[in-house]
Amino acid sequence: MTRKGNKSMGAMGGLAALAGAAGLLLSGLLIANQAAAKSKYEVDGRKSGYHYSNPETNEMQDDDFLNPGMLWVQRGIALWSKVDGAAGKSCASCHGDDARKTMRGVFTVYPKLNKKTGKLENIEQRINRCRVENMKAKPWKWESGELLSMTTFIGFLSRGLPMNVKVDGEVKPFFEKGKAEYFKRRGQLDMACKHCHIDNPGKRIRADLLSEGRAGQAFPLYRLKWQKIGSLHRRFRGCNKQVRAKPYKPGAEEYVNLELYVKWRSRGLPVEVPAVRR
Amino acid sequence: MSDKVKIEVIDRRHFLIMTGAGVTAATMLAGLAGTAEAKADLAAEYMSKVLAGAKPAEGKVKLTMPEIAENGATVPTKVSVDSPMTDKDYCQEVHIISTKNPVAHICTFHFTPKSGKAEASIRVRMATTQDVIALARMSDGKWYMTKTTVKVTIGGCGG
Amino acid sequence: MAKARVKVPGKAKAGEVILIKTLIRHKMESGNRKDKKTGQKIPRHIIDKFTAKYNGEVFFSSDWEGGVSANPYCSFNCKVDKSGAFEFIWHDEKGEEFKAEAKIEVS
Structure with missing residues (x-):
């Protein structure tokens, strides 16, 4: 049976075809595919x-x-080619209509140093900088549908490519700060990221199975609990709250540094965006 | 001195007391679908309304749900009914009914002979661990039912 | 808005039973949740009816309550006999309708 899908509403040419291309699974092969996927991950x-x-x-x-x-x-x-802001531009105006060619791989190297500001910058911040500087548009709010959609789309365009953030040279101080965040005890439970995700993966906290926290290649992801897509910083905030610590704001320097460390922990793992987790 | 936290030495009860995580998670889950009291009556009420005196037989209908749902907010559910799906003999409808949600009726699938198969998948919300019932009506007016148990876990990380 | 996703095989043989997968972005607010800040119940707002048509004829439909998860997924089958068009309609209880279409070549 031909499984070449035809889609509607999402029928926006090549990009949508890409979205459809991976829907080729026959249900009988699912288990075998999952085993293959597991080794891939x-x-x-x-x-x-x-x-x-x-x-x-x-x-x-x-x-x-x-x-x-x-x-x-x-x-x-849909947002990729939507004109917004005083400059009358869309993402496609500069990056081309076929984001598959121009944006493939971009996700794997962020957060990256912004040479102008001397600050570390993640994908969300890079998208908003483009909006403000080049499109003369308002930045999207953190966790808004628009910013999540664009970030997820950019991640999706690198699906399957290995995570590959740079952590040496000028970026090293940020990496060291991010690492310190990962090992820093916090909150009433006095726990650091590493207590769950380095010391105890594979063990359970109540019914939850602790993972290794290799989240860099998976976020933004669809969380069953959230019933929507959410950012890595939203997850950081959730983790912080669960150890009864005051979370930072999404996009805070501490979280961007931590993101770099977490993405380094995911080095080599293929991008899964949009992943699905409990 | 070791800086390691050994999760294994913290048993479930202690972790509960220590963090109140159980309470939080239970509250959050309840928030998804309302208070999770015994709602079996609601299910019985809904079924008697739909059946209007008819008695469902066992068999023919198969309900597939995970034994343990990773999260009650999104539980994959598949129903399939053994039926030739011809113009004269087909499955008309299948009702999916919760025994512990605040609303018993979750959804109903309406099939026609053109459906080809009396089979459908959907994702549903489960307020708590419970039995889920599938009730199928055939074109000859006969009813069949089945049920399955889904355990809804309360995670340490907020369910 | 690109709210819905539908997977229909582009080609099939006459008499074949094809699998159709649908997804739509919708909160499916159950009416049982409370606003964390105000303590008030958030009013119910769901898609209450899904309908699938093949060459104008309804071949599958489904009634939904608040127990259906957010961003509803629904898959089902259709026995196809000739080339034509599928139409999928999600009816929101506030009266809004979301539609998607797909074509199939049957040989």
Whole structure:
């Protein structure tokens, strides 16, 4: 049976076809595919959270027509060519209509140093800088549908490519600060990221299975609990609250540094955006 | 001195007391679908309304849900009914009914012979661990039912 | 708005039963949740009816309550006999309708 999908509403040419291309799974092959996917999501002993999820959740991620995160990718495709701001530009005005060519790989190297400001900058901040400087448009709010959709779309365009953030040279001080955040005890429970995700992965906190926290290649992801796509910084905030610590604001320097460390922990792992997790 | 926290030495009860995480998670889950009291009556009420005196038989209908749902907010659910799906003999509808949600009726699938198969998948909300019932009506007016148990876990990380 | 996603095979043989997958972005606010700040119940706002048509004829439909998850996924089948068009309609209880279409070539 031909599985070449035809889609509507999302039928925006080549990009939508890309979104459809991975929906080729026949249900009978799902288990075999999940086994294959599992080995794909492990590099040099570093395991993606995919390994710590139920088969049903993995199945939801693997099929682009089961994966609700693809709704955000689709919205990102629509936003890509939408003109906004005083400059009368869309993303496509500078980066071209075929984002698959111009943006592939971009996600894997962020956060990156912004040479002008001397600050570390993540994808969300880079998108908003483009909006403000080049489009003369308002920046999108953190966790807004627009920013999540565009970030998810940019992540999706690097799907399958290994995470590859730079952590040496000028970036090293940021990396060291991010690492310190990861090992810093915080909150009433006096716990650091590492207590769950380095010392105890594979063990349970109540019914939850602790993962290795290799989140860099997976976020933004569709979380069943959230019933929507959410950013890595939203997850950081959730973790911080759970150890009864005061979280930083999304986009805070501390979180961008931590993001660099977390993305380094995901080095080599293929981008899964939009992943699906509990 | 070791800086390690050994999760294994913290048993469930202690972790609960220590953090109140159980309470928080339970509250959050309840928030998804309302208070999770025994709602079996609501299910019985809904079924008697739909069945209007008919008695469902066992068999023919299969309900597939994960034994343990990773999160109650999004539980994959599949129903399939053994039916030839011809103009004369087909499955007309399948009702999915919760026994512990604040609203018993979750959804109903309406099939026609053109559906080809009496099969559908959807994702549903489960307020708590419970039985879920599938009730199928055939074109000859006969009813069939089945049920399955879904455990809804309360995670340490907020369910 | 690109709210819905539909997967229909582009080609099929006459008499074949095809699998159709649909997704739509919608909160499916159940009416049972409370606003954390005000303590007030958030009013129910759901898609209450999904309808699938093949060459103008309804071949599958589904009634939904607040127990259906956010961003509803629904898959089902259709026995196809000739080339034509599918239409999918999600009816929001506030009266809004979201539509998607797809074509199939049947040989």
